[in-house]
Amino acid sequence: MDTDHSLGQVLRLAETLSEPDIFLFSGDISNNAYAEAYERLYAMMNGRSNVVWLPGNHDSIEAMTAVCGGRWYRPRIELGDWQLVSLDSSVAHTPRGTLAQTELDFLRQQLDQHPDKYTLVALHHHVLPVGCEWLDEQLLSNQSEFLELVSAYSQVKAVTCGHVHQARDVEYQGTRFLSTPSTCIQFAQHSADFLVSSEAPGLRWLELHPDGRIDTGIHRVADVRFNVDLAAKGY
Template sequence: MAKKQRWLKIVQVTDSHLRREVDGMLLGMNTRESLDAVLELVDARKERPDLVLATGDLAQDGSAEAYHCFEKKMARFECPVVWFSGNHDDPDVMTSAIRNSQAFVKVKLLDDWKLIFLDSSVRNKVYGELAETELQLLKQELEKDQDKHVAICFHHHPVNIDCRWLDTIGLKNADELFAITDQYSHVKMILWGHIHQEYDQVRNGVRMLATPSTCVQFKPCSEDFAVDDLAPGYRWIKLAADGSIETAVERADHIDFVVDMSSKGY
């Protein structure tokens, strides 16, 4: 009888945009309530993840109160939870506010996989860029453990998504990123947040994934800022020992929510 393959189970939540206020809103949506609704979906799967990834813009206002709230909500998980910054976050406040230093690790080895977490945020800028130190770390880690499959995670999108306004605030030095990753066949997945919508494509054999926000969604293929009417969501990912990937997005369609569809920015 063939040995049953073990899947490494990951949950990605992103762009929760919490505020210090309990009733804090983003474009008319209470972001704490929408995050709760998404986490209820995760609980309902009754599949304990091996890792939870929180891929940036966890706070809208960069406040300690927002990060304390997020940490408290993540305490439901028995597995490690890894965080990193998005453009709305304050990395100094984030790292000082959170009690669990393991939340900010740069590399994690799990079974047959290596996960590398990079910081694409640029202080006081909306666009992203990987600093030279981050690129060096990436190259060093790709040189090691080449018997492992690799997933690389950060906040900003490294490819154009046919959404003009968002594509101006993506990862500015994506060419430098790909100049490195294209050299290594054991890179299997690149995962990000930021775009508040689902994305799933393949580039040079690498699965390229983005995930809906746990709050407001952005309308795909829009020229200018536009809000979508889709529900908040998260992504589940299963990584196999042979390097294969299974993934899908789940949305909180069970809740009623209000979004300011007329907004011109956030």
């Protein structure tokens, strides 16, 4: 797929919605950590300041921050009664994810220091299985430790991720676990091996209410033809 074209269509779709407080890019911004990819996204977003991005397994923090500095790579921001805490689950040279002890300590610190803030946690890798054998092999490796931490703090209302290229919304021990469509190819659900879906690129919107409630939904690009290789065995 022409990923610049599909991303452009998703951004145009976003423009039809109400102006967001934050655009959250949840990783794998570049397939090969090329600086040019980060520069193109920066140009597409016109250098706007209401962006937060975090790294995926294909990304390089060094290349990302060289493009945007601290403007977009912000591990914690406040949004009214909420805080958004972004974690780095990437591990060099592997699609599998883990949260280093420094990341877990950072999350715990923010929860301890801001008990009055409802919290949305964002990371790239999925924490709960999605039912695709090949994807669930790449599940967050220290899932149990992360879940134990999150369940100890009632102000954590949701955890959102990228990586799985499909939409999911489930609850586990009182916390919602969300994933978002990709801005390029979508992965077929409930597949044993790599399989691409014919679903269109899209986005997830979230509305964070002052009382801790979350409204969320999926929008996909319509009326645009995308050339997708449904026979692809990998990417």
